[in-house]
Amino acid sequence: MKGIEALPLADWINAGVDWLSKFTGFFNSITAFFQAIIDAIQWAFDLLPEWLFIIVILALTYWVKKDQKKLGFMIFEVLGLLLIWNLGYWRDMTQTLTLVLSSSLIAIIIGIPLGIWMAKSNKAEVVIKPILDFMQTLPAFVYLIPAVAFFGIGMVPGVLASVIFAMPPTVRMTN
Numbered sequence: 001m002k003g004i005e006a007l008p009l010a011d012w013i014n015a016g017v018d019w020l021s022k023f024t025g026f027f028n029s030i031t032a033f034f035q036a037i038i039d040a041i042q043w044a045f046d047l048l049p050e051w052l053f054i055i056v057i058l059a060l061t062y063w064v065k066k067d068q069k070k071l072g073f074m075i076f077e078v079l080g081l082l083l084i085w086n087l088g089y090w091r092d093m094t095q096t097l098t099l100v101l102s103s104s105l106i107a108i109i110i111g112i113p114l115g116i117w118m119a120k121s122n123k124a125e126v127v128i129k130p131i132l133d134f135m136q137t138l139p140a141f142v143y144l145i146p147a148v149a150f151f152g153i154g155m156v157p158g159v160l161a162s163v164i165f166a167m168p169p170t171v172r173m174t175n
Contacts, residue, residue: 034160041101053081099155106159107162107166111170112170132168140165143160143161
């Protein structure tokens with residue numbers, strides 16, 4: 001019994017990837033932009049000695065946390081940061097913090113204007129909302145793999161995947 005002919009999805013995907021491969025200049029400029037933000041944040045973290053970084057974090061915690069349990073939290077914070085420093089994971093910790101901060105910054109820079117645009121234009125909302133739904137329902141590895149293919153291995157694909165993951169709530173809350 002003859003069934004329905006299979007769709008040539010693999011051919012379509014290969015053609016799409018080949019077409020996107022022509023835009024290496026575009027992907028290189030995005031990589032350079034993201035890398036500049038990452039390098040600036042990492043430079044700021046590398047500028048501070050570990051002990052001064054801990055003091056700055058404690059001062060920020062003291063300033064931000066307004067409840068009575070602030071002292072216990074700050075002691076736990078100091079012990080955790082000293083342990084990270086003692087075990088030799090300080091640079092890894094600052095790189096992870098750089099990834100999180102740069103992703104958050106980019107998601108906010110892109111997300112707030114998109115949310116305002118959605119609030120002002122029903123047409124924009126009709127177009128952007130399904131894209132946000134799509135971004136939120138896909139697992140991170142689904143868009144991390146193409147990001148690595150187009151942007152290479154490193155911090156930039158991680159930042160891009162985190163931005164894709166973090167941007168929909170920013171846009172929705174702004175809208």
